[in-house]
Amino acid sequence: MSGGKIIRWKCVCAYDGAPFEGWQSQRGGRAIQDVIESRLREIFGELIRVHASGRTDAGVHARGQVFHFDAAWKHGPEKLRAALRGGLPQQIQIKSVRAVLEDFHSRFSATGKLYLYHLYLGDADPFTRPYAWAIDRPRPLDIEAMKKGAAILRGKHDFRAFSALNGPPKEDTVRDLRRLEIAKRGRHVRIAAEADGFMYKMVRSLVGALVAVGEGKLAPDDLRGLLKSGKRTTRVQTAPPRGLFLEKVFY
Amino acid sequence: MSGGKIIRWKCVCAYDGAPFEGWQSQRGGRAIQDVIESRLREIFGELIRVHASGRTDAGVHARGQVFHFDAAWKHGPEKLRAALRGGLPQQIQIKSVRAVLEDFHSRFSATGKLYLYHLYLGDADPFTRPYAWAIDRPRPLDIEAMKKGAAILRGKHDFRAFSALNGPPKEDTVRDLRRLEIAKRGRHVRIAAEADGFMYKMVRSLVGALVAVGEGKLAPDDLRGLLKSGKRTTRVQTAPPRGLFLEKVFY
Numbered sequence: 001m002s003g004g005k006i007i008r009w010k011c012v013c014a015y016d017g018a019p020f021e022g023w024q025s026q027r028g029g030r031a032i033q034d035v036i037e038s039r040l041r042e043i044f045g046e047l048i049r050v051h052a053s054g055r056t057d058a059g060v061h062a063r064g065q066v067f068h069f070d071a072a073w074k075h076g077p078e079k080l081r082a083a084l085r086g087g088l089p090q091q092i093q094i095k096s097v098r099a100v101l102e103d104f105h106s107r108f109s110a111t112g113k114l115y116l117y118h119l120y121l122g123d124a125d126p127f128t129r130p131y132a133w134a135i136d137r138p139r140p141l142d143i144e145a146m147k148k149g150a151a152i153l154r155g156k157h158d159f160r161a162f163s164a165l166n167g168p169p170k171e172d173t174v175r176d177l178r179r180l181e182i183a184k185r186g187r188h189v190r191i192a193a194e195a196d197g198f199m200y201k202m203v204r205s206l207v208g209a210l211v212a213v214g215e216g217k218l219a220p221d222d223l224r225g226l227l228k229s230g231k232r233t234t235r236v237q238t239a240p241p242r243g244l245f246l247e248k249v250f251y
Numbered sequence: 252m253s254g255g256k257i258i259r260w261k262c263v264c265a266y267d268g269a270p271f272e273g274w275q276s277q278r279g280g281r282a283i284q285d286v287i288e289s290r291l292r293e294i295f296g297e298l299i300r301v302h303a304s305g306r307t308d309a310g311v312h313a314r315g316q317v318f319h320f321d322a323a324w325k326h327g328p329e330k331l332r333a334a335l336r337g338g339l340p341q342q343i344q345i346k347s348v349r350a351v352l353e354d355f356h357s358r359f360s361a362t363g364k365l366y367l368y369h370l371y372l373g374d375a376d377p378f379t380r381p382y383a384w385a386i387d388r389p390r391p392l393d394i395e396a397m398k399k400g401a402a403i404l405r406g407k408h409d410f411r412a413f414s415a416l417n418g419p420p421k422e423d424t425v426r427d428l429r430r431l432e433i434a435k436r437g438r439h440v441r442i443a444a445e446a447d448g449f450m451y452k453m454v455r456s457l458v459g460a461l462v463a464v465g466e467g468k469l470a471p472d473d474l475r476g477l478l479k480s481g482k483r484t485t486r487v488q489t490a491p492p493r494g495l496f497l498e499k500v501f502y
Binding site: 014015016061063085090091092093095123124125126127129130131 | 265266267312314336341342343344346374375376377378380381382
């Protein structure tokens with residue numbers, strides 16, 4: 001539509017996951033990918049597929065999701081960003097657009113990802129509720145035990161027990177969890193998880209297990225046993241999506 | 252329904268104003284008052300009117316709105332709070348419930364109110380957009396000029412020029428603006444306004460005028476002239492509701 005040479009564009013975006021059916025294209029068209037592709041169709045007059053660093057589940061938020069697409073556009077990245085922004089709902093923000101070499105791939109070129117998970121201890125107000133897992137119980141979470149648990153989980157392990165994989169162990173389930181940190185400020189608890197890659201529901205499973213440790217349902221050392229077992233059990237709960245943010249993708 | 256003596260209950264609540272048609276009861280039933288009264292009807296089996304410290308406009312948020320109602324309930328305030336909470340949407344939070352003397356009135360007993368208004372300088376992300384007025388212009392706001400303007404507005408004045416009143420000057424339009432402070436942290440600017448009372452759209456008009464000063468459209472001294480004029484003109488814009496929070500009502 002806009003003519004010229006086909007260029008690969010790398011975009012960083014943020015989104016509030018609540019109103020969408022996750023990143024990946026859905027039949028109903030209410031996935032974030034669908035909304036962005038629909039905007040690209042308006043701009044370019046044809047279907048342009050976008051490829052993200054990975055999908056995020058329904059309800060999961062992002063401050064630094066990365067996607068790329070190929071399109072002929074001769075007016076530069078800032079005007080492309082403005083064109084994209086113009087037609088997107090306020091829950092999706094295009095933070096940056098730049099031209100990259102054609103061997104760049106938002107998923108395969110990624111060297112790591114950082115996720116943040118937010119807990120709130122108490123009855124969260126309406127401004128915190130959509131963005132945190134509110135844990136409103138009489139007994140406070142044992143943050144020190146959670147930090148001990150995090151120290152056990154950090155490092156290079158087979159994280160199969162903390163994924164949502166069910167089938168036979170074909171897939172490589174070893175990941176290098178470079179960072180797993182718990183910081184408490186008042187009633188807010190933030191869990192930062194950085195790894196070379198994450199499996200399906202892995203961050204939310206790690207958070208679920210850490211919260212179980214904080215509640216005294218699991219001892220920190222139980223996490224060692226879970227890691228070794230290589231099996232997902234009901235002892236590991238999955239934390240709700242609304243507290244999870246894809247913060248940054250590293251290249 | 253619950254029997255016993257009729258008691259006056261004072262409630263503090265928070266709400267995200269975005270999905271509602273303001274505080275005050277509307278025909279469509281999508282006002283915050285409607286939603287709370289509908290929950291009270293479920294609990295008590297009859298219409299129970301609630302009375303707030305004042306209405307908030309469509310889209311305005313609250314962290315400390317106060318309302319009261321009279322009802323016979325013999326199970327204590329904590330159980331009443333739990334009953335209320337149970338049936339309210341997540342955008343409304345009942346923060347506290349307590350029994351008060353029957354001469355307490357959430358509006359007429361109030362001695363003052365504190366509002367906060369949030370500006371964001373730049374392209375706000377999807378988590379800030381619903382709760383701030385994003386001012387995304389090449390030239391930064393002149394915060395020092397805004398502070399000078401705030402100093403002129405502070406104190407006891409006739410604020411008719413900063414209200415949405417149109418009719419003849421029957422009403423008392425003198426208010427004591429005890430506090431009007433501007434604080435900048437990074438790209439976030441917070442305006443705190445506290446007075447013995449506010450007129451309709453007064454905070455948003457004060458904010459609109461201060462932003463005009465920050466943009467250089469008005470000089471700080473122009474605010475003195477506007478105050479003296481006693482007339483609302485198009486030189487005073489009304490800031491959008493989404494940045495406004497009713498923070499606290501004083502008694």
